[in-house]
Amino acid sequence: MTVSDQERHARAALTRIAEPADTAMGRLLRDHTPEEALRRLTTDADLPGISERKLDGYRTRLDGPAPQDDLAAIDSLGGRFVCPGDPEWPRQLDDLGDQRPYGLWVRGAPSLRLLALRSVAVVGARACTAYGAHVASGLCADLGELGWAVVSGAAYGVDAAAHRGSLSVGGATVAVVASGVDVPYPRGHAQLLRRIAEQGLLIAELPPGEHPTRSRFILRNRVIAALTPGTVVVEAEYRSGALITARRAAELGRFTMAVPGPVTSALSGGAHELLRGEAVLVTRAAEVVELCGSIGDLASERRGHMMARDLLPSRAARVLEAVPPGDGASPQAIAKAAGVVLDEALAALHELLPMGFVARRATRWRLVPSVANTRASPQAATTGPAERSDMTAPAERYGVRG
Structure with missing residues (x-):
């Protein structure tokens, strides 16, 4: 239900008579209807709690535009x-x-x-x-x-x-x-x-x-x-x-x-x-x-860019960390630096080779930094290598283009 026309007119009049957030007017409206509050302002009725100075201020604005004129004005604006x-x-x-x-x-x-x-x-x-x-x-x-x-x-x-x-x-x-x-x-x-x-x-x-x-x-x-x-x-x-x-x-x-x-x-x-x-x-x-928002309107977790090397299995990642750039190192030196036995180091190096993470020259292995630090593709970052087909090329499986 909407308010009565009388109350609407009274409240419209009060928006001209009192400034916004006037607590004295707020208390008056708490104790009286808007129509009664307006009546008391327009007569000599007693208004407890409102000083004569403030009351005079209200009454100086009584000769302003009539509330029906303001309501007609807002209506003409489509409001x-x-x-x-x-x-x-x-x-x-x-x-x-x-x-x-x-x-x-x-x-x-x-x-x-x-x-x-x-x-x-x-x-x-x-x-x-x-x-x-x-x-x-x-x-x-x-x-x-x-x-x-x-x-x-x-x-x-x-x-x-x-x-x-x-x-x-x-x-x-x-x-x-x-x-x-x-x-x-x-x-x-x-x-x-x-x-x-x-x-x-x-x-x-x-x-x-x-x-x-x-x-x-x-x-x-x-x-x-x-x-x-x-x-x-x-x-x-x-x-x-x-x-x-x-x-x-x-x-x-x-x-x-x-x-x-x-x-x-x-x-x-x-x-x-x-x-x-x-x-x-x-x-x-x-x-x-x-x-x-409502329960369940949770913001997604924010993460930094995932690098291709972040998707490697733990053993391969550990060996890759031990492979130096430049002239490289022998498998024995890489195994020692990674803290694994020689067979594990060689197995990991041969996994990393077709993915483009490392390169081999004679008996020495070196890091290929530009590939190791390539950002992972969005698909690889969201699905992960374990969820993709084993028939996928190794380099693509880890988000690296061959």
């Missing part, structure tokens, strides 16, 4: 005003308590609740480096490919790279803005914000036509933190709004993650400080999903 109690309302925002939004102005077709269920916040420095932009874009493109929505703030730097990365693969992305959803900010992101509204969602606590302020940027960070199961910081200085988002996410019991950067970069200092405390180090989308 809607989503309230607590609506089917589309993300109930995880209720964790904000008295700082819960009075409602959210939403522009875009997808369901906010459904996108938020499988979403990750990616935030970071506005003046990010090329490294930060590259990491954020690639990470969010991969998250989009895995079916995860990316939530960020549409600011310059990491935020923009995160949104663009998701959009580039047809993924869904959500921009939480500090203005009205019809006010492009920053101006240079007007086209990006249009793309987000077409492919994902723009959401705001402020009604149409409102402009951002410094405090509103900080306050919207709590919505980003609460909306998603986890927050990733890509680059951030020690004093950064991204750190506010990450620490608020940790306070709310969400996963906090950070991508490491160069230790010489001041823009990675804040991210590294998080990694020394509450954050988990992540470097790819699979690791983010492992934390924020």
Whole structure:
């Protein structure tokens, strides 16, 4: 069931009267319905716990645009005003308590609740480096490919790279803005914000036509933190709004993650400080999903490149280690160096010869380094020699071309 028209109008009016995260207004809504709270503000009714100064501040905004005008404006944009109690309302925002939004102005077709269920916040420095932009874009493109929505703030730097990365693969992305959803900010992101509204969602606590302020940027960070199961910081200085988002996410019991950067970069200092405390180090989308996803969404193990010699049986590998390059050595010297008897050394050398690992000249054997250090083929690395047919040529069996 959706909320009544009366409650929707009252909550829309409150988004103009009170600033986001106003705990005094939050307490008022905890004790009274939105309609009753609005009635008390528009009359001389007593409001315990609210100072006269704050009450005067509320009442100076009562002569602003009527809520029905704001609702008509959002409707003309193809959007809607989503309230607590609506089917589309993300109930995880209720964790904000008295700082819960009075409602959210939403522009875009997808369901906010459904996108938020499988979403990750990616935030970071506005003046990010090329490294930060590259990491954020690639990470969010991969998250989009895995079916995860990316939530960020549409600011310059990491935020923009995160949104663009998701959009580039047809993924869904959500921009939480500090203005009205019809006010492009920053101006240079007007086209990006249009793309987000077409492919994902723009959401705001402020009604149409409102402009951002410094405090509103900080306050919207709590919505980003609460909306998603986890927050990733890509680059951030020690004093950064991204750190506010990450620490608020940790306070709310969400996963906090950070991508490491160069230790010489001041823009990675804040991210590294998080990694020394509450954050988990992540470097790819699979690791983010492992934390924020369902049971069984495990990231694959990462390994270095496998060399051809890594696939040799233990005895052959031991003998190969004892074969010198250059002029080589006699079988007796190789056997002694490998710690095996002469017959075992000769058997291993004759196995290694057709694979191209060693070469023989008269009675001396030498290493062929360029072949011994060749990377194993993907097939050999995954199946292994024991699982392949014995009819396979020896060199191919060990991932080496003859």
